[in-house]
Amino acid sequence: MSPERTAERRIWVDGKLVPWQQATLHVLSQSAQRGSLVFDVMHCYWSPEGAAILGLREHSERFLNSASLSSMSLGIDLEGLLSAIRETVRANPGAQIVKLSAYYPGVSLDVLPSDHTASIAIAAFAISDILSGAKPGKLGPARLQVADPRKMPPWVLSPQAKLAAGYLYTAVAKQHARAQGFDDVLLLDERGDIAESSTQSFFLVENDTLYTAPLDYVLAGITRRLLLELAADERIMAKEESVAAERLRSAQEAFMAGTTINVWPVAEIDGHALLAPVPGPITERLMARLARVIAREDPDFSPRWMQEV
Known part of the structure; x- marks a missing residue:
């Protein structure tokens, strides 16, 4: 600083x-x-x-x-x-x-x-x-490691509570992942289903359908909500449902979404490379549409989502 x-x-x-x-x-x-x-x-x-x-x-x-x-x-x-x-x-x-x-x-x-x-x-x-020396730039595709610790169950702490203590175990997991050359972690819930990354929502594409975890175990991300609205407007089939970790192997595309990253395409999960090109076509469509919203060039979504200060 x-x-x-x-x-x-x-x-x-x-x-x-x-x-x-x-x-x-x-x-x-x-x-x-x-x-x-x-x-x-x-x-x-x-x-x-x-x-x-x-x-x-x-x-x-x-x-x-x-x-x-x-x-x-x-x-x-x-x-x-x-x-x-x-x-x-x-x-x-x-x-x-x-x-x-x-x-x-x-x-x-x-x-x-x-x-x-x-x-x-x-x-x-x-x-x-x-962040000294920080320069604006486009992030390269992410490499994720499936974390050993599971997502904290909702009866211990609601996933809708953004509480500092609730992020400690994800920080430790991310630190271990970074030490092994990964960018971030992918958390599973206690059932072994896909949840989210350390601080971002996670989406995957399978059979041209967009999937993301239901809100039982994950934070109601603001960027997540907007992307689901954009997907509906783009006529991209989207489902909020539990997805077993085994299905990561058959995913066509994957990406993370959050406030500071917007959309971050994923190229690799636990050493398994996703299909090229990265980003894939659905990820690319959503990235482009979100960029138009942020640039205040989308007449349908910019007025509602880009709220003046």
Whole structure:
């Protein structure tokens, strides 16, 4: 992270914009010690017309739902949150990423927080602000490793709760995969069916039909939702249903989808190469259509999904 790049950045914390370096959390805070921080991430796009966030309202609703599922009281409603996000983006020109965090700042030795209401922080920044040498560019096709740990069952933690502690085991699995030359992991649920990657939704194409896991075990991804809508509009057959891991071998195409990557084609899973070319025709159609939505060139989907700040 470059102090020079972040010197002018402001982070919204509980109603006030504070300098980037002052947005800190005590090491003994309950959220730091117990992983109870709730979060969401959005992508902001700039054009001559100004800034717009893909799925601003949908992301905000999901953030509030994550807090509710975590029994966390925020003291803010949807309209108040949307107003705070807009204020933060306007205070940080050129921001590409908007990250919402809700956390307990008070020191606590118990598993329970000492705070009755969580604090909220909203950061808006460019990727180059925190990743030195980061350059915009097209990702090459991904290589995935099927992870040993299974997706956490929903009766332990709802997959709809974006809670920091819920991502620890996926981070460890991804670290192991990276050490072996893979880009990311593919998680299976406890039944051995395909779930999602470490932080992205997963899709595969089989017999010209698009498949993705049902929401019983996976996060209701915002990009996932949009892609399913685009697939329907493109008359691509799409099914939200359980798919056994064995069917990865017969997949024609596969890709991941998420806020920071949009669509990332997959070329290889556990050493098995998918059919060339990568991306395949269905993946390519969806990538092109999503790009038009983001460029505000799609009259059917851009007005609804590219929400102005």
